[in-house]
Amino acid sequence: MILFLRNATQTRVDNCGKPVELNGWNHKLPFIGMVKTYEPIEATTKKITISRQGGDWYLSCSYEFQAITTPKTTDVIGVDLGVKTLATLSDGKVFESVKSYQSMTAKLSRLQYLNRHKEVGSANGRAAQLKIARLHRKVANIRKDALHKLTTDLAKNHNPPPSPPGRGARGVGSKVVVVDRFFPSSKTCSNCGHVQDMPLNLRTYDCPECGLSIDRDLNASIKSERCGRARPVNACGRSAADSSGRSRK
Numbered sequence: 001m002i003l004f005l006r007n008a009t010q011t012r013v014d015n016c017g018k019p020v021e022l023n024g025w026n027h028k029l030p031f032i033g034m035v036k037t038y039e040p041i042e043a044t045t046k047k048i049t050i051s052r053q054g055g056d057w058y059l060s061c062s063y064e065f066q067a068i069t070t071p072k073t074t075d076v077i078g079v080d081l082g083v084k085t086l087a088t089l090s091d092g093k094v095f096e097s098v099k100s101y102q103s104m105t106a107k108l109s110r111l112q113y114l115n116r117h118k119e120v121g122s123a124n125g126r127a128a129q130l131k132i133a134r135l136h137r138k139v140a141n142i143r144k145d146a147l148h149k150l151t152t153d154l155a156k157n158h159n160p161p162p163s164p165p166g167r168g169a170r171g172v173g174s175k176v177v178v179v180d181r182f183f184p185s186s187k188t189c190s191n192c193g194h195v196q197d198m199p200l201n202l203r204t205y206d207c208p209e210c211g212l213s214i215d216r217d218l219n220a221s222i223k224s225e226r227c228g229r230a231r232p233v234n235a236c237g238r239s240a241a242d243s244s245g246r247s248r249k
């Protein structure tokens, strides 16, 4: 949500404890005055945060809403968050990772090169800095967009999306089961349970026990799905997830 402000240099707003009236598209903010938003603000808004990024203003608000449970296509789905792909689901669906930073590197380095002799604080320097900040914001937004699309798809259609427990999935009636980050889902055969070392360059899991040959990430996501089905809470050692310094490959 972008705010159009009369006075863009004002960054601190204090209403001395008085409530701010928010109403539809037009709002009267303390010191700043009347602002318009692209979307109407809900009447149940409890808290707003005004922030500024790359020269634009944002108004973020938290409000109460009634959760709507969506019909699920799959009961339980395993998700493996990967390096090569953003996420691999146990039903075979793959979310490609976005290379937003790599794709903008050339443009970013050109902007930084052009900015090299600008005087700090000068009008030209500030303008160049703003361009760089906007590009960084764009890179971050592309990444956020991909993550939101992934988690929304998971939360609406399946039960456990990979968002932190309690966040994101709550509004659509999903449940997240976080598998212990040290649980060797990549090393364990999803068919027979055989465990073997899997260096990161090995993209296919070849099981010597049962002869299964499967994509590494798919194997891990199927294993995670089994793990999620097997236990409602803690069977894969969630409590250990954040406590030790053990490494996992």
Ligand SMILES: [Zn+2]
Binding pocket: 189, 190, 191, 192, 193, 194, 207, 208, 209, 210, 211, 212
């Ligand atoms: Zn096997």
